[in-house]
Structure formats: structure tokens, C-alpha cells
Amino acid sequence: MSESRNNQLLKITEIEGRGRALVASQPLKAGQVLLRDSPLLLYTAVALKNGDPSNFCTNCFRKLLLHDDAARSKVLKCPNCSYHALFCSPNCQSIALSTSHTPWVCQALNCIRYSRSLLDPDAQIQAIFLISAYNLAVVSPSSFQLLLSLQGESPAIPNPQTLALHSFISSLSPPQSFAGFGFSPELTAALLAKDKQNAFGLMDPIQENNNNSERSVRAYGIYPKASFFNHDCLPNACRFDYVDTAEDNNTDIIIRAIHDIQEGREICLSYFPVNWSYKDRQRRLMDDYGFTCDCDRCKVEANWKDDNDDNMESDDDDDEQMMAGGSDDQEEEEDVEGGGGDNEDFPHAYFFVKYVCERENCGGTLAPLPPSPEGTPSNVLECNVCGLLRTEEDEEEEDGVMSD
Numbered sequence: 001m002s003e004s005r006n007n008q009l010l011k012i013t014e015i016e017g018r019g020r021a022l023v024a025s026q027p028l029k030a031g032q033v034l035l036r037d038s039p040l041l042l043y044t045a046v047a048l049k050n051g052d053p054s055n056f057c058t059n060c061f062r063k064l065l066l067h068d069d070a071a072r073s074k075v076l077k078c079p080n081c082s083y084h085a086l087f088c089s090p091n092c093q094s095i096a097l098s099t100s101h102t103p104w105v106c107q108a109l110n111c112i113r114y115s116r117s118l119l120d121p122d123a124q125i126q127a128i129f130l131i132s133a134y135n136l137a138v139v140s141p142s143s144f145q146l147l148l149s150l151q152g153e154s155p156a157i158p159n160p161q162t163l164a165l166h167s168f169i170s171s172l173s174p175p176q177s178f179a180g181f182g183f184s185p186e187l188t189a190a191l192l193a194k195d196k197q198n199a200f201g202l203m204d205p206i207q208e209n210n211n212n213s214e215r216s217v218r219a220y221g222i223y224p225k226a227s228f229f230n231h232d233c234l235p236n237a238c239r240f241d242y243v244d245t246a247e248d249n250n251t252d253i254i255i256r257a258i259h260d261i262q263e264g265r266e267i268c269l270s271y272f273p274v275n276w277s278y279k280d281r282q283r284r285l286m287d288d289y290g291f292t293c294d295c296d297r298c299k300v301e302a303n304w305k306d307d308n309d310d311n312m313e314s315d316d317d318d319d320e321q322m323m324a325g326g327s328d329d330q331e332e333e334e335d336v337e338g339g340g341g342d343n344e345d346f347p348h349a350y351f352f353v354k355y356v357c358e359r360e361n362c363g364g365t366l367a368p369l370p371p372s373p374e375g376t377p378s379n380v381l382e383c384n385v386c387g388l389l390r391t392e393e394d395e396e397e398e399d400g401v402m403s404d
């Protein structure tokens with residue numbers, strides 16, 4: 001989708017108390033692609049271990065084909081360093097060596113790998129992000145400025161963890177040009193804040209982790225336009241990624257409407273799986289994003305009895321709590337094709353029945369496939385995490401609504 005077409009569908013507006021926001025500049029259809037965005041920055045989400053090369057292309061993050069000798073022989077290494085960066089093709093190798101995997105990045109990643117001060121995987125990932133971000137400042141100063149323009153406030157005084165990370169980056173013989181863009185602990189703190197508030201995780205497909213209850217993130221990306229989406233615990237859009245697709249721009253993310261949306265409505269994503277409890281949602285939003293959510297769903301769940309905090313520890317309890325709310329939310333329901341307004345005890349039930357993936361341990365959100373070019377809506381819903389495709393007929397059959 002071109003920039004101009006994106007602009008016709010969405011516009012950026014300032015909303016008091018929410019900062020910049022994206023709103024519908026025309027009526028939007030269920031399944032419609034609202035935005036396709038390419039990353040400013042992508043970095044691995046897999047901590048580095050001695051002698052353990054990644055299974056993904058260091059440039060495009062597609063899974064490497066390593067099933068036999070012939071496939072393995074096509075995988076290319078970084079020629080510059082002992083860090084085992086692998087590439088799926090000469091093209092990826094050549095792009096990476098001049099952009100994201102420069103000699104300085106090679107050397108820096110190697111230092112992380114053998115660093116005694118960065119044993120904690122989370123600290124390693126933060127260091128990898130900082131190396132990618134500072135490298136971006138050298139290879140594309142305008143992209144670096146764009147990164148700095150994103151939302152994300154850092155504390156006035158960098159905390160000890162940030163100071164330790166900054167000192168590590170300082171020890172990596174940063175290129176001379178670093179001095180020109182204000183390399184300092186404050187800049188490092190600002191970059192970490194941008195990352196925390198704006199990074200999207202590109203997940204491993206669930207099929208590969210069937211035995212794990214926790215899905216893993218393969219890479220993190222910062223997407224400049226998608227960074228303007230605010231959060232809602234009952235989102236009207238969700239994002240898809242297709243990292244392993246053979247098509248070009250495989251690391252783009254695509255935002256699609258979950259249901260029809262009126263002109264002027266704000267488009268919101270959920271910043272985490274929608275089946276999280278009220279307490280967990282509020283905690284994450286305050287800790288990582290610095291705000292208290294007062295969306296329609298939170299208004300309902302805030303009034304649930306005070307066992308909110310105590311009874312939400314297990315998954316079972318989560319489900320129970322999710323099914324137990326009580327308040328009207330007619331406006332939201334009327335927006336949703338097929339949403340019923342008749343369940344006063346659980347006004348958001350329609351959302352969970354229709355748009356939350358039923359596959360075990362998935363918790364993804366379903367959105368319809370895009371309408372046909374003629375505008376005919378699709379009756380196939382796709383899960384944005386596991387890729388499950390479900391038709392509305394499947395849903396009715398499961399609910400026992402369909403008669404023979």
C-alpha cells in the first residue's frame with residue numbers, strides 16, 4: 001500500500017491525554033489493510049551464546065533452511081568476524097554488510113557474546129538494540145532522527161542498568177561519528193525508552209513450538225508509522241507479520257481492521273494479547289507505557305469486585321474473570337458486525353467469542369482476510385499469531401448454532 005493511500009485511510013491527530021493517534025479518515029471495512037509499514041530497525045530477540053549461531057538470516061530474519069547438506073551449503077557467513085552471522089542469500093549478505101551488520105556491529109556483537117558483564121539475556125538484547133540503534137545513526141542519520149522522534153520518555157537521570165549498558169557501548173570503540181550526534185548516557189536512556197514503547201515482536205510461528213506453552217519472539221522491529229497506534233484493550237485493528245514468506249519486504253507489518261470502523265474513530269491495537277487480566281494489563285501499561293487505561297473494557301472490569309487482584313493468577317482464573325464482567329457497552333457492540341447487545345452481564349463476550357483464537361496457548365486476535373477488490377467482505381478470519389484460518393460457518397458450528 002502506498003503512502004498516499006495510507007494517508008487516505010488514516011490520519012494522525014493529537015488527542016488530549018493520549019498524544020498522537022491514528023484515526024479513520026473514511027469508513028473502513030472489516031479486514032481492510034489499513035497500513036503496511038517497513039521497519040526502521042530490526043534486531044534479533046535471541047540472546048547470543050558462545051558458538052551458537054542463529055537459525056535465522058541476520059538480514060531478513062527468515063528461517064534458514066538447514067535440513068540437509070545441500071541446503072546448509074547455500075547459507076552464507078559473515079566474512080568479517082568470528083560472530084556467526086548467517087545469511088540466506090548473497091543479496092541479504094551484501095545488504096547487511098553495508099547496513100545492519102557493518103564491521104563495527106560485527107565486532108560489537110562479538111564482544112557481547114564474550115562479555116562477562118552481560119550474562120543476563122535481557123541485558124544482552126538491550127545491548128543488541130543499542131548497537132543496532134547507534135549503527136543506524138552512522139548508516140542513516142535521518143532514520144536515527146526518526147527513531148528519536150517517536151514517543152518514549154526516559155528518566156531525567158539514567159538508572160544504573162542504563163549506565164552499565166552505556167559504559168559497555170563506550171567500551172566498543174564507537175565510530176568517531178558517534179560524538180557528532182550526542183553520544184551520552186542520556187541518549188542511551190532515550191533510545192532504550194523508544195525501544196520499550198515502540199518495538200513490535202516478530203514471533204516464531206506457533207507450529208514450530210508446539211510443545212512450548214511460551215511462544216518465542218524471533219526479532220524486534222521499530223515501525224515508524226505503526227508507532228502512532230495507541231492501545232485499547234478491545235482493539236479495532238490488529239497487526240500481522242509474515243516473516244517467513246518468500247515475498248519481498250517480508251519484515252513489513254500489516255495492520256488490518258478487525259471489524260467495520262466508522263470515519264473519525266481512533267484506530268487502536270492491543271499492545272499485548274487481549275486475554276490478559278485487568279490487573280496484568282494495567283500493570284504492563286503503567287510500567288512500560290506510563291499510563292492508566294480507561295478504555296470501555298477497563299471501565300467495566302475496574303468495577304468488578306476487588307478479587308481482581310487476588311484471583312487472576314492462574315489461566316483458569318483469567319478465563320473466569322473474562323467471562324464475569326458486567327456493564328453496558330452498546331456503542332462498541334453496535335460497531336461490530338454481528339455483535340449482540342443482549343448480554344448485560346458480559347458486554348464484551350462477543351469480542352472473545354469472535355475475535356480471540358481458540359487454539360491452546362495462542363491468545364492471538366482474529367481479523368477477516370481483506371475484502372475482494374470489488375469490496376466483498378471475506379468470511380474467513382485469520383489469527384495474527386498462529387495463522388489459524390476460521391470461517392464464520394466454523395464458528396457457528398462450534399457454537400452449535402447451525403442446524404443440519
Ligand SMILES: C[S@@+](CC[C@H](N)C(=O)[O-])C[C@H]1O[C@@H](n2cnc3c(N)ncnc32)[C@H](O)[C@@H]1O
Binds near residue numbers: 017229231294
Ligand atoms: C506507541 S506510542 C503511541 C503513539 C503516541 N501516542 C505518540 O504520541 O507517539 C505509545 C504511547 O502512547 C500513549 N498511549 C497509548 N495508548 C494510550 C491510551 N489508551 N491512553 C493514553 N495514552 C496512550 C502512551 O504515552 C504510550 O506510551
